[in-house]
Amino acid sequence: MMRAALCAIAGAAALSVGASVAEERASAEIVTEIARATKTAAGRPITLPQGPLEVVASIYTLAPGARLPEHKHPFQRYAYVLQGELMVQQADSGSRVYRAGEFVIESVDRWHFGATVGDVPVKLLVIDQSPPGVETTVNRPSQP
Template identity: 45%
Template sequence: MKCLAVGLLASFISTACAQQQTDVTIKQLLSTTTTSGGQKIVLPQKDAELVASIFEIPRGANLPEHEHPYPRYGYILSGSLRVTDTETGQSKTYQSGDFVLESVGRWHTGANAGEEPTRLLVIDIVEKGHTNTVLK
C-alpha cells in the first residue's frame, strides 16, 4: 500500500512538473553570424570576461562618438535608441524588444530621440580587464 501511495504521489508530482514546463515559451530575438555592420563575429582570444550592464538613457540624450573593440550585445528593454555610423552617415532606430549586435571598430553615436527614457541591457565580451568603449 505504501508503494502504491508513493507511486501515485510521484506520478502526481511529475505530471505537475510537466504541466509547468509546458507553460514555458521561448521567443528567439536574434540569430546572426555578423554584427549590425555586416562584420563576422570575433570573440577575444584569451581571458574572456563577460560584463552585463543596464544603461538608462534620458529622453533627448546623445551618446558621444565611440567605437567598440569587442562584441557588444544590446537589448532594448524600453524606449528607443537611434544609432548612427559616423563614417557612413547611416542610422537605424531600435525599439523596445529589439536585440542588436553592435559593429566592432566602427565609430558611431547613439541618441534617445523618443518620448521616454531608454533602458538598454548591454552585454560585453571583452579581454579580461579591458573596456569595450573607446571615445573619439
C-alpha cells in the same frame, strides 16, 4: 483485497500527480529566441578575442533627448532594448532605430553614436565580452 485496491488507486494517483508536476515543470520554461546573427550591425562577422574573456552585463539608462558622443568598441558588445527607442548612426553608413524588445549586435572598431528617440528614457541591458580589465568604449577624439 480492498486494501490492495486502495493502494493501487493511491499509487495511480501519485503517478498522475507526478506526471502533472513534470508537465508543469516543462511548461514553466518558455524560451523565446530574440535574435540569431553571424554579423554585427555594420555587416561584419561577429568575432571574439582569443584567450581569457571577461563578460560584463550592465543596465544603461539614457534620458529623453540624450545623444552619446561618437565612439567605437574594440570588442564585441551586445545590447537588448528594455524600454524606449534608440537610434544608432554608423559614421560611414546609415542609421537604424532599435525599439523595446530588439537586440543590438554592435559594430566593432567602427565609429558610431546613439541617440534617444521620443519622450521615453531608453533602458538597455548591455553585455560586453572582452579581455579582462580593458576599456570597452573609445570616444572619438575631438577634431580641430
